[in-house]
């Protein structure tokens with residue numbers, strides 16, 4: 360899933376106005392950053408299906424970044440970091456939810472491949488990507504709902520604050536949803552790994568900057 364992860368982070372700002380939406384988006388994407396790091400280290404792998412041009416998705420072996428047990432441990436770590444930085448239990452809970460949501464959203468769309476624990480354990484995946492139009496429509500709906508929640512929780516402090524976030528979310532939605540729907544070829548290993556690491560960091564930084572142009576509603 361792509362823009363759906365960003366949507367979760369953005370929408371959760373409503374529940375924790377004291378945290379930048381940029382941090383929440385980073386937490387919601389973190390499993391993909393970890394996938395990039397672990398793939399670079401050779402600990403996790405992926406395969407390109409022979410019919411990728413019609414499927415538009417990859418298959419993975421990624422127990423440490425996307426396994427249920429691993430995601431829950433990363434979620435616990437995110438909660439502890441948020442608690443340490445903010446001193447607020449609510450911030451810790453919201454950070455944990457943002458991170459844990461990655462597993463459940465990916466489990467919805469990925470074809471059976473997210474392990475419960477280790478490499479040989481039972482694998483989960485409801486394969487909504489086999490109905491790609493439905494999966495991508497769901498992501499667009501999530502982005503719209505997230506923006507509405509975000510607007511309820513924040514108010515603009517200027518022109519950039521008013522238009523920046525919706526323009527950014529609309530642009531990234533078109534980029535990610537359109538990108539997956541029309542993708543017929545896969546970049547090389549280096550390109551994939553860099554995109555898994557750098558794209559979430561770039562999206563989070565952009566949201567972090569635009570979030571500073573809005574103030575939390577009290």
Ligand SMILES: [Zn+2]
Pocket residue numbers: 360390391425461465
């Ligand atoms: Zn993922």
